[in-house]
Amino acid sequence: MVLDLPHAAEIARRNASKHGLSDRFTAVAGDFFTAVPAGDLHLLKTVLHDWDDDRCRTILGNCRAATTAGGRAVVVEMLLGELGEPDFTAVSDLAMLALTDGRERGLGEFDALFAATGWQRGTTYPVGAGYHAMELRAV
Numbered sequence: 001m002v003l004d005l006p007h008a009a010e011i012a013r014r015n016a017s018k019h020g021l022s023d024r025f026t027a028v029a030g031d032f033f034t035a036v037p038a039g040d041l042h043l044l045k046t047v048l049h050d051w052d053d054d055r056c057r058t059i060l061g062n063c064r065a066a067t068t069a070g071g072r073a074v075v076v077e078m079l080l081g082e083l084g085e086p087d088f089t090a091v092s093d094l095a096m097l098a099l100t101d102g103r104e105r106g107l108g109e110f111d112a113l114f115a116a117t118g119w120q121r122g123t124t125y126p127v128g129a130g131y132h133a134m135e136l137r138a139v
């Protein structure tokens with residue numbers, strides 16, 4: 001199931017149909033600042049970097065509220081490294097500053113967001129192209 005704003009959910013539905021995937025794909029129109037559908041695994045890929053900390057806490061809190069017991073989430077984002085070791089994530093951080101209300105973050109900053117919203121980070125691993133998957137468990 002994909003949750004997105006109404007216009008994007010409609011495009012996702014159309015594309016699923018075009019590729020013959022409609023029988024195993026659902027697109028839900030909604031607003032993740034209000035609520036997200038219930039599930040045992042929520043995937044947020046390059047979503048949090050669009051938003052400031054307050055709004056990230058709202059999104060993560062809504063995922064937590066919609067998570068069934070023992071539920072999990074996976075957050076996929078680039079990770080800022082040590083100061084003085086600039087890499088592409090630092091460049092993307094500048095782009096997010098200029099173009100959105102968001103930012104790239106380091107692991108410690110993600111952990112603070114997770115802890116404030118009832119999540120604990122577990123296994124974290126690179127998934128290519130500079131992105132990392134952070135597996136979260138509801139606490």
Ligand SMILES: C[S@@+](CC[C@H](N)C(=O)[O-])C[C@H]1O[C@@H](n2cnc3c(N)ncnc32)[C@H](O)[C@@H]1O
Binds near residue numbers: 033047
């Ligand atoms: C940076 S894109 C990432 C999309 C996808 N996860 C990916 O990796 O390609 C962020 C997505 O969040 C959606 N979005 C923005 N505001 C939203 C909201 N309030 N509720 C639900 N989705 C929203 C956008 O329409 C967009 O599809």
